[in-house]
Amino acid sequence: MNVFVNERPVEVEADATVALVSALYKPAADVFICNGFPVATATRLQEGDHLVLIRRGEIPTAEELDVLMAARHTPGVQARLKRAVVGIAGCGGLGSTVAVALARVGVGTLVLADFDVVEPSNLNRQQFFIDQIGQRKVDALTATLGRINPAVRVDPHPVRVTPDNVAALFGRADVLVEAFDRADQKAMLVEAVMREFPEKPLVMGLGMAGWGRNDLLHTRRSGSLYVCGDDLAEAGPHRGLMAPRVGVVALLQANQVMEILLGRDSQIGRLELARGAGADRGQEPGR
């Protein structure tokens, strides 16, 4: 039968176990992931399975890394994400966190724009380090993303986003993430995107000051516009911005980008349906 070992198609005997295939292709492996989930070595493979063999602590080659990093993805997801271009307008608390998440899942190209430099008050919520203080944010973030996933192409622009350069910066993006701090900047971007490319999905962050109140954080959609946050808590005196709540909103944005690029996750849909059916029968949620 045919299976994939570290994404290379190979032919193995029917009913081969993970242990047998590992002995053939990577005897030193001690992490075994099949179709995105860790498995025991006695597991029997089936036609078309994607098996990833990893040796703990071993630094892989660049091309191997690409495969190994995606081992916990649902099969097929990485190839689709790799073709995608995502624009990120602003590289602060929202933008830097969105960029890190999308680099980890292997989005092909990230277009970054931010005119600012890293300063100490950024470190309470933004994905920068002390030794990056004074560097331009797009440069610091590009370096960090390269350390996470060198397969991602990063296109950094150390410029202020204005109505005049939105089209040139982000015209090729499949999805655009609004990640500014100031309300007037958010307004400028929405206006420019609606004028230049009204159909382009725009994922905004709106309302994330303070802490707690997970129950108020959500995503709402209006056509091609997606708004993540609580729509309420504006940053201001006595209403600070901190890593957890800003981070949740940033990851709501990144998660929404995934859904726009990949479509709705049908596996979750099936679980949702099963739970509905289970509840009707007074049973435990289905699994």
Added chain:
Amino acid sequence: MLKVNGEKIKYREGMTVTDVIHAMKFNFPLLIVKVDGVYIPRDEYGNRQVPDGSDVEIIHLISGG
């Protein structure tokens, strides 16, 4: 009758986007306004009439990020 963010409000002849914003008592300086899914630029709020029966969405923009 107009629907604004899901809430029904009374329609008045000739109502503009600015009138709707006032009727809703929105006092945020920065808004996103869509009428029946169509984005309305800010400089058109004063003279853009909102037809009776429209579905209006207003999102207020606030700082933080």
